[in-house]
Amino acid sequence: MRIGDSGEVLATCVVHADLEVPGRVGRTAIDKRPVAGRVGVRFLGLAGDHVCDTKHHGGVHQAVYAYADEDARRWGTELGRELAAGWFGENLRVAGLPVSDAVIGSRWSIGDTLLEVSAPRVPCATFQHWSGELQWVKRFALRSDTGxxxxxxxxxxxxxxxxxxxxxxxxxGITVRDVFTGADLDLLAILLADEPTISDDVRMQIERHARRQTNAARAAGAQGRHRRTEHRSGVVSERQRANREHSAPSRTTEPSASEAES
Structure with a gap:
């Protein structure tokens, strides 16, 4: 995404009604739907919108959530149903911009507002419950079209x-998708060093990626050592068997009559 690229807001969405869901909080404001006219945008989000789980959602770094219409349509085709604006819990359904590939810290002018890309959306159990789709969180995460x-x-x-x-x-140039996947820790280290606007949540995401990769490397190393140990043990056993066969006394006499008849 480059300076001068542009798209269009197809819908502005705020919470329609809180819903009861399993879990500690027990309620969610994920059910967002388009509203007519212009909507006030404040430092903590859109007028008329709110979050229920304030520990994991909301705040200045998650004030507004945007999702690409192109990604929504692709999901709709796969799921066999229309996913109307707001279905992803988004405040802005946007067309013409690859939202998930927006660079962290990039700025968008919309109407008379100025917004800054801050983080990927991390799918949660509430999103799973809302979707009604099997393994939805896993599927959403694998696609990495997070908004x-x-x-x-x-x-x-x-x-x-x-x-x-x-x-x-x-x-x-490090994108929302880069932060979500955590595939290149060297890139994310650059983000930590060069982008002054990143939130504590993004820092924690990057730390989790680093821990996962470290643990995976340790596990792979341990598995490799185990395989080498098994291989060496097998080689030693084979050598021992060969040595036993080589050192066994050979027969120097003709078989007895009883042996020959048997």
Missing amino acids: AYLRVLTEGTIGAGDRVTVVHVPEH
């Missing part, structure tokens, strides 16, 4: 039909 959280730099209003214009892209 993007945005922080609000300039308050204002947003409405359907507004242009989304990319006005700033950090030189590090």
Whole structure:
């Protein structure tokens, strides 16, 4: 995504009604639906919207959630149903921009607001329950079309039909998808060093990726050592068997009559 790239807001969505769900909090505001007219955008999110699980959602770094219409349509084709604006719990359904490949720290001008890309969305058990799809969290994570959280730099209003214009892209080039997958820790180290805006949540995500890769490397190393030990044990056993056969006394006399008849 480059400076000057643009898309369009297809819908602005806020919570329709809180729903009861399993879990500690017991309620969710994931059921978001489009609203008519312009919607106020404040530092903590859209007017009329809220979150229930304030420990894991919301705050200035997760004030607004955007999802690409192209990704929603692809999922709709796979699931065999229309996924209307708001189905992903998004505040903004956006067309024309690869939202999940937005660079962390890039800035979007929408209406009279200025928003900054802050983090990927991490799917949770509530999203699984809401979807009604088998292994939905795993499928969503494997695709990595997570959408993007945005922080609000300039308050204002947003409405359907507004242009989304990319006005700033950090030189590090590290994307929402890069942070979510954690496939390249060297890249993420650059993000930690070069991007002053990253949140504590993103730092923790990167730390989790590093721990997982370290643990996986240790497990692979332990498995390799076990296989080498088994191989050496097998070689030693084979040598011992060969030595026993080589050192066994050979017959120097003709078989007895009883042996020959048997």
